[in-house]
Each structure stands twice: as C-alpha cells, then as structure tokens.
C-alpha cells in the first residue's frame with residue numbers, strides 16, 4: 001500500500017503497550033533539518049502520548065543519514081535504551097549519490113537489527129522532491145516520525 005493510501009499519523013492507543021517503562025534513543029540527521037525536526041517532533045509527541053517519560057528520551061544529532069548507522073550503534077552500545085529511532089530525510093539531487101546514501105543507510109540500520117538486541121526503527125524519508133518530504137513529515141500524508149514512534153514502542157515491548 002502506498003503512503004498516499006495510509007495516513008502515517010493514525011494509531012489506536014488501545015493496540016499499543018504503555019511506554020512508561022521504556023527508554024528511547026532518537027538519532028537525528030541534520031541534512032534537510034526542516035524535515036528531520038518535523039519528524040522528531042512527531043516521534044516525540046507520539047512517545048509522550050503513549051506514556052513515555054520525557055526524561056527517558058535521549059536525542060543525538062548526526063551530520064547526515066549516512067551517519068545514522070554509527071549514531072544508532074553508539075546509542076545502543078553506550079546508553080541503556082529499549083529502542084532507537086533513526087531519523088533522516090534523503091532527497092534526490094542531480095546524481096546517483098541519493099541511491100548510495102539510501103541503500104547504505106537502509107542496509108546499515110538493518111544490520112544493526114541483526115547484530116544487536118535493541119530494535120532500531122528506520123525513520124528515513126527517501127523522496128524525489130522536497131514536497132514529498134513535507135507531505136510525509138506532518139503534511140497531507142501524516143508524519144513518519146509518529147509511525148516510527150509507535151513501531152519503537154511495539155518493538156521495545158516485544159517478548160516482554
């Protein structure tokens with residue numbers, strides 16, 4: 001189902017564990033900061049709405065989406081968190097660099113989920129245009145940060 005057919009911000013709290021006992025790391029890319037800040041706001045708002053304590057949300061910034069993998073790994077190995085949300089916005093430019101950044105970031109975050117026992121949520125927009133990014137970070141299609149926060153809570157609760 002395409003994002004256009006699913007609002008990213010819609011969730012049913014009755015289906016989501018209470019987040020009050022969980023600690024969350026959020027690693028935020030500074031590239032396209034107007035988008036990544038909106039994604040962070042959506043994620044933080046949803047975590048708090050679902051019971052998380054603001055003191056249990058640790059935020060680190062990294063330069064770009066390519067650095068999200070390292071930032072999330074360092075968060076996992078140096079902080080006692082139950083889940084990490086990796087937030088980025090990659091927008092197509094003139095060259096193939098978009099493809100390399102997107103693929104490396106997706107593979108890197110996937111690898112963290114394989115090699116470590118802390119879930120890392122892929123909250124990276126990979127858009128052709130700035131408008132697509134705006135639409136998915138609090139615009140007409142909702143906020144992927146919200147979706148990522150709900151996924152983080154569910155994964156933190158998995159098996160507990």
Ligand SMILES: Nc1c(NC[C@H](O)[C@H](O)[C@H](O)CO)[nH]c(=O)[nH]c1=O
Pocket residue numbers: 029031032063064065066067088089090091092101
């Ligand atoms: N063009 C975008 C980038 N590029 C930067 C890389 O992510 C990385 O920081 C650099 O190659 C140094 O290692 N990053 C984004 O997050 N979004 C972009 O649109």
Ligand SMILES: CC(=O)[C@@H](O)COP(=O)(O)O
Pocket residue numbers: 090091092093094095096097098099101
């Ligand atoms: C995703 C990118 O790295 C890209 O925005 C950089 O732009 P360009 O491909 O024009 O160098």
